[in-house]
Amino acid sequence: MKYKTRTRIAAALFILPSFLGILIFYIIPYIICFLNSMYSGGDFTGVANYAELLENNAFWLAMKNTAVFMGVGITLLLVISFLLALFLNSFRKISAFFRSALLIPVIVPSASLICVWQLFFEDNGVINGILNSLGMDSVKFFSGGFSVVMIIFIYIWKNCGFCVILFTAGLANIPEQYYESARLDGASKLKTVTRISMPLITPTAFFAFLMAVIYSFKIFREVFVLFGDYPDENVYFLQNFINNNFKSLNFAHLSSASIVFSVFLILLLLLFFIFERKRNFLE
Amino acid sequence: MKKLKKLKKLPKYILLAAIAAFFLFPVIYMLAMSVMTSEEVSRILDFSSDGFKSIDLIPQVFSLEQYYQVFFRRADYLLEFWNSIIITVPTVIGQTVVCALAAFAFGKLEFPGRDKLFFVYIILLILPTQVTLVPNYIVLNNMGLLNSFLAVILPGMFSAFGVCLLRQSVRYIPDAFIEAARMDGASYINIFLKIILPQIKGGLVTLFLLCFIDNYNLIEQPLAYFNDSEKYPLAVTMSEIGVNDAGIVFACGVMFMIPPLLIYYIGQDDVSSPFTLSDKG
Numbered sequence: 044m045k046y047k048t049r050t051r052i053a054a055a056l057f058i059l060p061s062f063l064g065i066l067i068f069y070i071i072p073y074i075i076c077f078l079n080s081m082y083s084g085g086d087f088t089g090v091a092n093y094a095e096l097l098e099n100n101a102f103w104l105a106m107k108n109t110a111v112f113m114g115v116g117i118t119l120l121l122v123i124s125f126l127l128a129l130f131l132n133s134f135r136k137i138s139a140f141f142r143s144a145l146l147i148p149v150i151v152p153s154a155s156l157i158c159v160w161q162l163f164f165e166d167n168g169v170i171n172g173i174l175n176s177l178g179m180d181s182v183k184f185f186s187g188g189f190s191v192v193m194i195i196f197i198y199i200w201k202n203c204g205f206c207v208i209l210f211t212a213g214l215a216n217i218p219e220q221y222y223e224s225a226r227l228d229g230a231s232k233l234k235t236v237t238r239i240s241m242p243l244i245t246p247t248a249f250f251a252f253l254m255a256v257i258y259s260f261k262i263f264r265e266v267f268v269l270f271g272d273y274p275d276e277n278v279y280f281l282q283n284f285i286n287n288n289f290k291s292l293n294f295a296h297l298s299s300a301s302i303v304f305s306v307f308l309i310l311l312l313l314l315f316f317i318f319e320r321k322r323n324f325l326e
Numbered sequence: 327m328k329k330l331k332k333l334k335k336l337p338k339y340i341l342l343a344a345i346a347a348f349f350l351f352p353v354i355y356m357l358a359m360s361v362m363t364s365e366e367v368s369r370i371l372d373f374s375s376d377g378f379k380s381i382d383l384i385p386q387v388f389s390l391e392q393y394y395q396v397f398f399r400r401a402d403y404l405l406e407f408w409n410s411i412i413i414t415v416p417t418v419i420g421q422t423v424v425c426a427l428a429a430f431a432f433g434k435l436e437f438p439g440r441d442k443l444f445f446v447y448i449i450l451l452i453l454p455t456q457v458t459l460v461p462n463y464i465v466l467n468n469m470g471l472l473n474s475f476l477a478v479i480l481p482g483m484f485s486a487f488g489v490c491l492l493r494q495s496v497r498y499i500p501d502a503f504i505e506a507a508r509m510d511g512a513s514y515i516n517i518f519l520k521i522i523l524p525q526i527k528g529g530l531v532t533l534f535l536l537c538f539i540d541n542y543n544l545i546e547q548p549l550a551y552f553n554d555s556e557k558y559p560l561a562v563t564m565s566e567i568g569v570n571d572a573g574i575v576f577a578c579g580v581m582f583m584i585p586p587l588l589i590y591y592i593g594q595d596d597v598s599s600p601f602t603l604s605d606k607g
Contacts, residue, residue, distance in 0.1 A: 047436075053514040054435035058443075061428035064484025069450045072461030079461070127345065133338070143594065144346040147353055150535070150586045152543050154564030155579035158371060159352045165373050172378025204349055208597075250494070253452065257487065260454035264545055268565035285456040289550065294460065301457040308452050 073305075079298035092299040102300060104276060105284040106307075108191070112262075112280065116195045117255045124203050124251065125244075128210030129236065137211065145204030153201075153264045160269065164193050190275045198262045206251045213247030214240060252315065256308075353583075358383045360580045363391050364573030371575070392577030403560065403578055410542055410559035411585070413475055417482035417541045422534050425488030429529075430522050432489060433496030434504055435514075444493075451486035455546055463550060477551040482541050488533050495529030496522060531593035539586050 080092055096102050131137055163169050164184035171181040184193040217240065225235045263282040266274055272287060273279075281304050288297040359367060362385040370379065396403055431437070432444050462481055463472070471477045499522065507517050523530070543561050552558060560582055590597065 050435055050514075051437045054431040054437040054440075057427045057431035057435070057514070057518070061424045061484060061489060062443075064424060064480075065447070065450060065486065067465065068462060068481040068484055069453075069458060069486075072458045072465055073453075075461040075464055076457070130338075130341070134342075139594065141342065141346055143590070144349050146590065146597065148349055150539060150590050151353055151583045152539065152561060152564075152586065154543065154545075154561045155583045156352055156356065157565065158575050158579070159356050161373070162355075162370065162379055163352075165379070167373060167378050169379050169381055172380060175378060200349070200352075253448075253490070256452050260456075261540075261543075263454075263456070264543060264565075267545065282454065282456045285459070286546070289456075289460055297460055301460075305453055305457055308454075309449055312449065312452060 076298045076301050079294055080302050083295045092295045093303070096296060096299045096303065099296070101279070101284055102296075105279055105281045106303075108277060108279055109281045109304075112191060112195065112198075112278075113256070113259050116198050116259055116262075117252070119195065120199050120202055120206060120255050121248070121251060123199060124206035125210050125248075127203070127207045128214055129240070131207065131211050132214045142208065145207055147204070148201045149205045153261075154268065157265075157268050160193075160197060160265075185270070186275045188277055190270075190278045194262060194266060194278050197265050198259065201262075202255065202258045205254065209247055209251045209254070210244065213244045216247075217243045249315075256311075355381065355383065356576050356579055358385065360392055360576035361385055361388055361390065362576075363387055363389045364395070367392070367576060368573050392574045393581075395574045396577045396581055400574070403563070403574075403581075405556075406558060406560040406563050407581065409475075409557060410561065410582075413478050413482075413544070413548075413559055414538055414541045414585075417479045418534055418537045420479070420483035421485055421488050421537050422530055424483055425485065425492050425533060426523065426526070426530065427518070428489045429492030429496050429526075430518050433493045434499070434501070434522075447486040447489055451490060459546060459550055466551060472551055473553050473557070475557065478541075478544060478547050481547075482544075485537070488537060491533050491536075492526060492529045495526040499525045528596040531596035535586070535589050535593060535597060538589055542586060 081087060081089055083092055131141075161168070165171075166181060166183060166185070168184075170184075175181060182189050184190055221239050221243075222235055225239060230238070260282065263280060263286075266278055266280060266283070267286075270278060272283070272290070274283060281300065285297055285300055285304070288294075288300065359370065362370075366386055370382070432440060432447075466472050466477045466481075471480065503521055503525075504517055507521055512520070542559075544559065545561050545565060548558050548562055560578075564578065564582060
């Protein structure tokens with residue numbers, strides 16, 4: 044057999060288990076979901092479900108909140124992590140203890156920490172105690188606009204460490220000579236960051252971005268355990284919308300919302316790909 | 327002169343310590359509260375009382391009462407903990423194997439449509455659970471798997487994320503290694519076992535850890551696929567325990583975080599190494 048053909052057969056066999064699983068548990072469900080979104084009560088209704096969805100206020104609220112959370116949360120997470128990584132990079136070596144400290148939030152299960160968060164954020168919790176002793180007014184974290192602040196805080200606390208580890212690894216991969224010659228040319232510190240570190244770290248940034256997106260959905264667990272099925276309207280996310288429609292067995296709403304949500308995400312990803320085209324992650 | 331240099335570095339170290347404290351604090355706080363008596367914990371968690379909560383890291387009375395309750399008195403929590411393990415361990419092992427196989431093909435073998443297929447994987451990677459929850463319910467129902475542990479284990483074994491992560495590690499391996507082995511007449515399965523696997527150890531450990539945490543924390547799937555509340559893993563009950571059983575919540579939380587911490591402790595030298603080019607040996 045020819046070398047090329049053998050390689051192809053080997054590749055197919057190596058991918059087969061994963062592909063079958065992905066087909067059964069992702070692609071087929073996805074097709075079912077799409078078909079479901081075209082039916083209502085057993086009748087084919089085409090895009091009627093989508094039209095109805097677009098008139099649903101709860102859906103728009105969820106969509107808006109999710110977009111705000113993702114926009115602010117992911118940006119903050121990546122910026123803070125990058126700055127922390129730059130700071131850590133100025134040390135010769137990061138100790139094992141410190142690395143563990145960074146990764147602990149990722150490792151500790153969400154469910155373990157609920158009561159700790161409640162103690163911090165409740166109306167008469169630790170944070171409000173501190174605010175009051177400083178002569179400021181109490182903040183209500185479980186209702187009103189500050190609830191999203193709390194969720195973003197928990198999101199960053201939880202995922203920052205892992206992103207920092209990713210970024211420090213990426214920074215460590217940049218050859219020292221680049222900085223050396225930039226310094227010789229009299230480049231400022233800020234310039235070396237924007238012209239050397241940032242462009243060269245993009246493959247890592249891409250991975251960190253993917254992680255940040257994936258983990259931004261997982262924050263739903265925290266929302267769910269802290270607020271229950273019907274959270275404050277500021278943290279009513281698409282996942283809540285989908286979850287509640289799941290409970291009320293409203294499959295039409297559910298499927299169309301799922302499809303709209305996925306299209307929204309795929310567009311986001313495509314945008315990122317176009318943005319990143321010059322240093323293609325796939326190459 | 328040397329002393330001055332050290333002094334200049336002091337603010338940096340203080341900042342470093344502050345960062346570490348920021349990330350560790352909630353966990354330390356929980357550990358501290360897990361050795362308090364149930365009464366003290368109930369009092370702390372009683373939000374209807376007046377006055378603000380303060381941070382008490384030192385218990386009034388040191389007590390292992392909570393742990394005693396969890397391990398010897400409340401069989402239900404131990405059973406749920408066991409459910410978590412039964413669900414998580416096979417999922418994680420399966421996922422690591424399946425993803426490693428696919429990552430090798432995506433990373434090192436040439437075949438038509440490879441990058442397109444990989445792009446499909448990336449798209450699937452970012453779709454949240456909630457999107458596939460119901461369609462998966464239909465698929466699992468047709469397979470007759472609902473209300474069995476397999477309903478959570480099987481879908482969990484296949485993840486696009488694992489493939490992406492391990493592919494990244496596989497790509498760092500020089501092509502020359504594989505070419506040389508091919509010349510010596512090694513089969514692909516041998517190359518996979520003898521060359522690829524040892525080289526991507528860091529990636530495997532990282533995936534194992536992340537995947538473990540992820541599946542260990544599942545709430546949505548068990549709630550949707552199990553009728554039987556006896557099959558619920560601990561993560562599901564933990565989310566309500568603060569209301570129902572406040573007295574032992576912290577010991578339970580500590581017990582719950584031990585397995586992932588243990589895995590991290592064992593594999594810590596390899597975590598994050600998949601993202602560095604250096605010290606690949």
